[in-house]
Amino acid sequence: EDPVKLEAFEARIERGEKIEPTDWMPDLYRKQLIRMIEQHAHSEIIGALPEGTWITRAPGFRRKLALMAKVQDEVGHAQLLYAAAETLGKPREAMIDDLINGKSKYSNIFNYPAYTWADACFISWLVDAGAIVNQLANARGSYGPYCRALDRICAEESFHLKYGHHCVIHMATGTKKQRQMMQEAIDRWWAPMMHFFGPPDKMSAHTEVLMKWKVKMASNDDMRNQFLDMYVPKIWELGFTIPDPKLSKDQETGRWVYTEPDWEEFKRVINGDGPCNAERLAVRRTAEERGRWVREALKTPKTDYVKPLV
Numbered sequence: 001e002d003p004v005k006l007e008a009f010e011a012r013i014e015r016g017e018k019i020e021p022t023d024w025m026p027d028l029y030r031k032q033l034i035r036m037i038e039q040h041a042h043s044e045i046i047g048a049l050p051e052g053t054w055i056t057r058a059p060g061f062r063r064k065l066a067l068m069a070k071v072q073d074e075v076g077h078a079q080l081l082y083a084a085a086e087t088l089g090k091p092r093e094a095m096i097d098d099l100i101n102g103k104s105k106y107s108n109i110f111n112y113p114a115y116t117w118a119d120a121c122f123i124s125w126l127v128d129a130g131a132i133v134n135q136l137a138n139a140r141g142s143y144g145p146y147c148r149a150l151d152r153i154c155a156e157e158s159f160h161l162k163y164g165h166h167c168v169i170h171m172a173t174g175t176k177k178q179r180q181m182m183q184e185a186i187d188r189w190w191a192p193m194m195h196f197f198g199p200p201d202k203m204s205a206h207t208e209v210l211m212k213w214k215v216k217m218a219s220n221d222d223m224r225n226q227f228l229d230m231y232v233p234k235i236w237e238l239g240f241t242i243p244d245p246k247l248s249k250d251q252e253t254g255r256w257v258y259t260e261p262d263w264e265e266f267k268r269v270i271n272g273d274g275p276c277n278a279e280r281l282a283v284r285r286t287a288e289e290r291g292r293w294v295r296e297a298l299k300t301p302k303t304d305y306v307k308p309l310v
């Protein structure tokens with residue numbers, strides 16, 4: 001890299017300026033941003049799947065409508081994020097190819113099944129809560145298009161959070177069976193939720209460079225701690241337990257103490273070997289194949305195009 005340009009670039013970041021697509025940037029900054037925004041976009045479309053399967057089964061018409069709107073929002077977030085990643089030079093088709101070929105990662109948490117309605121409630125409240133903690137922080141980051149996409153996403157996610165909280169309160173104040181279903185969902189999802197913020201800081205490969213260039217505005221452990229700080233009291237308040245006997249707040253340091261989740265499981269899941277990875281990618285692959293005629297039709301002059309019968 002040209003040291004003079006690099007110095008000027010870092011000075012701009014230091015001053016809190018936004019970097020825009022046509023500005024000079026180090027190759028590594030571009031590469032890291034593409035990796036992170038692309039993974040984020042994939043997480044949104046794959047994230048629509050576990051909840052999406054509950055649209056037809058959501059209890060009652062109002063819940064169906066709200067869940068349908070939420071899932072639609074998540075897919076819209078993917079569109080915003082793909083558009084932001086495209087400003088860095090990687091075409092959307094290439095990103096989708098990397099997703100369905102298993103080359104690109106997406107959030108660990110969407111590789112677990114949503115067995116019951118309570119699992120869908122957990123996702124809508126707590127997975128969205130985790131996503132908001134991360135996105136609110138990174139919306140103050142250095143890359144203009146990503147920050148602007150995150151601002152819009154956070155506004156919509158705040159509705160998801162309210163909806164999800166409402167669903168969980170309903171379960172908590174319902175019948176014994178409903179409370180039990182919700183507790184079982186918390187037990188199932190707790191470890192993936194702890195994994196969601198990424199490996200511990202001492203194991204994290206990219207945090208240092210991403211924080212230096214203000215792409216990531218807090219480390220994985222800090223984000224995890226902030227989530228615990230905001231949501232553990234709310235979960236306890238509803239009368240639920242969390243499946244970690246060590247979980248407590250150290251009043252002196254202000255940090256949460258917890259049992260490290262199984263990081264070997266995390267590695268397996270993010271590298272393609274989780275309970276639902278194959279199923280999730282198969283759905284995307286089918287969507288890609290079924291939508292191919294639309295993309296081809298868009299490229300072909302109207303008069304020449306005949307829709308294939310199969």
Ligand code: FAQ
Nearest residue numbers: 040043047074106107108128131196198204205206207270
């Ligand atoms: N899942 O060096 P680090 C949502 C990978 S959106 C999978 O610490 P980094 C909305 C990482 O990529 C949720 N892989 O990585 C919604 C790297 O692998 P690589 C998604 C993970 O980038 C709600 C390796 O481990 N949000 O939920 C994960 O500094 C409800 C080493 O890790 C975002 O993507 C993981 N959890 O920090 C939708 C936010 N964690 O690439 C529907 C943007 C780490 O070298 C329903 N991303 N890895 O092969 C970020 O903030 C960061 O990328 C982190 C990871 C914090 C996720």
